[in-house]
Amino acid sequence: MIRILGIDPGSRVTGFGIIDSDGINAVHVAHGTLRLKGKELPPRLGQIFAEISEVIESYRPEVMAVEQVFVSKNPSSALKLGHARGAAICAGVSRGLAVAEYTPRSIKKAVVGTGSAEKEQVQHMVKLILKLAENPQEDAADALAVALSHANTNTTLGRLAAGRTR
Structure with missing residues (x-):
């Protein structure tokens, strides 16, 4: 199992989602939003x-x-948005985490099956995949989708690498 922190950065609201993944199954650990206060960036x-x-x-x-x-x-x-991403990435890197980046389109495709999915579709699929009782708030759902996207990509890359070493 690998524990993945997904981040949906925003300068007013930043979502986070944490899952554990064994490459096949994903288990919800936590999610939430950071409501950022103040006028100055x-x-x-x-x-x-x-x-x-x-x-x-x-x-x-x-x-x-x-x-x-x-x-x-x-x-x-x-x-x-870029500044918000930078602040989140710096927090991860300063704590020794490797950081992977995904486009919004690739995240939607990995979770919903289409890169043009609507926010509601992402929320619904995150709820289903992680067996949540209700849809997470939008930014938290997006962060969980980022974590799920990484789990899917990481598994695929691992399988490809294993195939090359045989």
């Missing part, structure tokens, strides 16, 4: 770093998977 980035650090200390994941920045219509929003 630097203190919010500090809060992301501190709170993700606490999550890492509490749950001891072995790897972190983070959603990549997508370029939206608003370059300012994309920059803020």
